[in-house]
Amino acid sequence: MKQSNDSDMGKPPIISIRGLTKTYKGGHQALKGIDLEIREGEILALLGPNGAGKTTLISTICGLVTPTSGTVSVGGKDIIKDYRATRSLIGLVPQELTLGAFDVVIDTIRFSRGLFGMKPDERYLDSLLADLSLLDKKQSMVSRLSGGMKRRVLIAKALAHQPRVLFLDEPTAGVDVELRKDMWKLVEKLRQEGVTIILTTHYIEEAEEIADRVGVISDGRLLVIDEKDNLMNSLGQKQLMVDLKTPISALPDSLKDFDLLLSDDGQRLTYTFDAKGERTGITALLHAVSEAGLGLKDLNTSQSSLEDIFVNLVHNEGRQK
């Protein structure tokens, strides 16, 4: 597995996961040995296809799922031996909506805060509601709120006790643009306060935008975890699109040694190269193109996105089995 060099090695990780496995009753192994250290204050995005084990991993760290083997510590304490202490450091916005239907918004939030032994703080709770555009719903019954509003309440609940770590499990699945914006503003604010944030998402552009590090989970394994920028540099490829003046029906022999794809209309050559490589081969390619007597109309490059990288990783993993 690829792992970046830890730059702030002096600081202990806020969460440390060693050899974590989970086999559910019925025999399905959802986690197959996860080792992961999460740094205080970072935003970590976990990507992975449906059923990869993301929710299982989060639920285990939060003490909702019992690990089969391995250890997890949060803030230096073991999640099983010191459950109350570790749980109080964590806020969890679960993937599924889980709210008592007959509660009033502010009551459920006060309750969550109290549950973790925090003193009442109405000003903090009001500011939290304001950040989530929920102030006018403060006295509403949760059952009367829309799905998106309920999700906002879940976020407020998760933050009611001012946790040091926030887990967001698919926070933006099925929510509107407005809520996404509110949420990312809030995440940014929390980051500035030093809160560690771990989120799972299927919206890869989101991870690309917001995360410091990105981990990819597939079939219960952490395939890769690295700084987002490193990941994009080391796994990313670039493509050069060469548009020809006159279409060709087949690649000339002299170009067959290049990693080239000819479009169906015969008008575009797509050349894939390693963006990090010392030699891109572009000069040689353009030389060969001109030697072959092909006229150029246009040149463009594109860089693979995190999405391409993700699809490649998960796809290759599937093929190795």
Ligand SMILES: Nc1ncnc2c1ncn2[C@@H]1O[C@H](COP(=O)(O)OP(=O)(O)OP(=O)(O)O)[C@@H](O)[C@H]1O
């Ligand atoms: N309570 C459970 N009992 C048995 N199997 C479970 C249970 N919860 C999850 N699983 C199985 O464990 C695997 C991992 O599920 P998990 O919910 O962790 O995936 P995920 O990565 O969160 O997926 P998604 O992107 O769909 O949310 C799946 O095969 C799932 O069916």
Ligand SMILES: [Mg+2]
């Ligand atoms: Mg899930």
